[in-house]
Amino acid sequence: MSRGSSAGFDRLITIFSPEGRLYQVEYAFKAINQGGFTSVGVRGKDSVVVVTQRKVPDKLLDPATMTHLFKITSNIGCVMTGMSPDSKSQVQRARYEASNWKYKYGYEIPIDVLCRRIADINQIYTQNAEMRPLGCSMMLIGIDHENGPQLLKTDPAGYYSGYKAISAGAKQLEANNFLEKKVKKDCNLTFVETVDLAISCLSTVMSADFKSTEIEVGVVTVDNPEFRVLAESDIDVHLTRIAEKD
Amino acid sequence: MSSIGTGYDLSASQFSPDGRVFQVEYAVKAVENSGTAVALRGKDGVVFAVEKLVVSKLYESGANKRIFNVDRHIGMAISGLLADARQILDIAKEECKDYRSNYGSDIPTKYLSERVAMYMHAYTLYSAVRPYGCAILLGSYNPDDGPQLHMIEPSGDAFGYYGYAVGKAKQNAKTEIEKLKLQDLDCRQLLKEAAKIIYQVHDEVKDKDFELELSWVCAETKGRHEFVPKEIFEEVQKHAKASLEQSDSEEEM
Numbered sequence: 001m002s003r004g005s006s007a008g009f010d011r012l013i014t015i016f017s018p019e020g021r022l023y024q025v026e027y028a029f030k031a032i033n034q035g036g037f038t039s040v041g042v043r044g045k046d047s048v049v050v051v052t053q054r055k056v057p058d059k060l061l062d063p064a065t066m067t068h069l070f071k072i073t074s075n076i077g078c079v080m081t082g083m084s085p086d087s088k089s090q091v092q093r094a095r096y097e098a099s100n101w102k103y104k105y106g107y108e109i110p111i112d113v114l115c116r117r118i119a120d121i122n123q124i125y126t127q128n129a130e131m132r133p134l135g136c137s138m139m140l141i142g143i144d145h146e147n148g149p150q151l152l153k154t155d156p157a158g159y160y161s162g163y164k165a166i167s168a169g170a171k172q173l174e175a176n177n178f179l180e181k182k183v184k185k186d187c188n189l190t191f192v193e194t195v196d197l198a199i200s201c202l203s204t205v206m207s208a209d210f211k212s213t214e215i216e217v218g219v220v221t222v223d224n225p226e227f228r229v230l231a232e233s234d235i236d237v238h239l240t241r242i243a244e245k246d
Numbered sequence: 247m248s249s250i251g252t253g254y255d256l257s258a259s260q261f262s263p264d265g266r267v268f269q270v271e272y273a274v275k276a277v278e279n280s281g282t283a284v285a286l287r288g289k290d291g292v293v294f295a296v297e298k299l300v301v302s303k304l305y306e307s308g309a310n311k312r313i314f315n316v317d318r319h320i321g322m323a324i325s326g327l328l329a330d331a332r333q334i335l336d337i338a339k340e341e342c343k344d345y346r347s348n349y350g351s352d353i354p355t356k357y358l359s360e361r362v363a364m365y366m367h368a369y370t371l372y373s374a375v376r377p378y379g380c381a382i383l384l385g386s387y388n389p390d391d392g393p394q395l396h397m398i399e400p401s402g403d404a405f406g407y408y409g410y411a412v413g414k415a416k417q418n419a420k421t422e423i424e425k426l427k428l429q430d431l432d433c434r435q436l437l438k439e440a441a442k443i444i445y446q447v448h449d450e451v452k453d454k455d456f457e458l459e460l461s462w463v464c465a466e467t468k469g470r471h472e473f474v475p476k477e478i479f480e481e482v483q484k485h486a487k488a489s490l491e492q493s494d495s496e497e498e499m
Contacts, residue, residue: 023263024260030263031265060407060423061406061408062405064406134371
């Protein structure tokens with residue numbers, strides 16, 4: 001690993017390298033891949049879906065307590081990829097921001113406003129010397145009153161954007177390539193097609209045939225905008241359908 | 247890709263080039279230097295057993311406890327830097343007190359574990375402070391949620407477990423725990439198993455003297471976390487020592 005030009009410029013967040021890069025922020029991105037997890041999000045015509053792996057590292061661990069899908073408000077959910085404690089901290093902050101908005105203005109925070117707020121907070125960590133950036137990426141999903149189904153991703157650099165489909169984590173390059181081929185310009189995917197695409201993307205890049213206990217799926221739909229996690233039986237239905245197609 | 251920190255390990259607010267925070271990893275190593283603590287979650291309760299290494303014969307027995315009560319219904323066993331852990335204990339007690347003051351009831355263990363984990367995680371973000379060098383095991387029992395066991399690491403990672411061990415002989419103890427069918431054992435049996443594991447994994451050569459600390463929170467104690475009563479403690483200890491001699495003699499054969 002060539003460390004030539006980074007010598008000395010990568011110790012502190014507030015130092016630019018001669019090429020104008022912030023090395024500590026780039027290292028924070030590497031931290032997202034440490035866990036080896038990959039998450040995929042896909043937006044359909046009337047639904048948004050996020051899928052992530054479920055690897056329980058220890059036989060003694062209670063699997064019910066290990067999840068990467070979190071509810072921020074009843075209608076906004078997220079999947080976290082990266083360092084586990086940093087993820088929980090960011091989820092807490094997002095929940096606080098959403099509640100605070102509801103308290104101050106009397107209506108639910110729009111999903112893009114929430115994403116922007118989290119991204120702005122991430123940016124502060126990249127400029128303040130005393131704190132390090134959080135090593136995690138947040139993918140938010142929700143149904144917006146004006147704009148319909150929304151999928152947004154934010155990262156340690158403080159960048160955020162809305163997507164038709166996106167992935168995060170160890171295999172994000174391969175997953176993004178897969179998604180680019182499958183998602184056409186106007187994505188009119190039905191709910192079932194959206195879930196199938198997200199799951200098959202993950203199984204293709206991980207080269208694994210998943211069982212229903214090995215993945216977690218979170219969805220929001222226009223008919224039912226509440227963020228919910230699919231039960232194992234529902235996941236089985238999708239997995240069987242994908243297997244039969246091949 | 248260096249696995250030694252050199253230069254990137256001086257503060258918790260620095261990432262290494264491969265995206266690791268070395269100060270947090272070093273804090274986890276600090277936990278491995280202290281005596282083993284084992285926690286088992288069974289059918290009707292949770293049991294803690296701690297190998298308390300005695301460094302001097304001048305200590306009174308029962309001094310420097312490593313199992314504490316956080317509120318009546320939650321027990322906490324600690325491993326690592328004990329002074330750090332006592333700070334965490336105070337924070338946990340504050341959380342319980344505030345919850346009771348706001349909501350009028352016992353704090354759920356899951357909620358307490360998340361709050362304490364977030365607190366410990368906050369110390370892994372700034373360069374002005376260092377991470378806590380201790381691992382926390384929290385256990386409780388109530389008739390509605392059943393037995394609960396949570397473990398919090400210095401990084402702020404917190405999960406629920408069926409059984410866990412932290413400290414010197416963590417790996418050996420976990421191997422022994424995985425052999426047990428924890429969901430079928432009741433509290434009395436758990437006590438025997440936990441004590442047996444502590445005696446088994448205790449390193450006779452490196453650390454001569456140790457005291458066993460046992461506590462439980464289960465249906466039998468009506469959901470209150472308590473140190474095990476003297477008669478039960480002596481019975482369990484005798485059983486553990488006996489099974490150790492039995493396995494020793496089996497090995498000699």
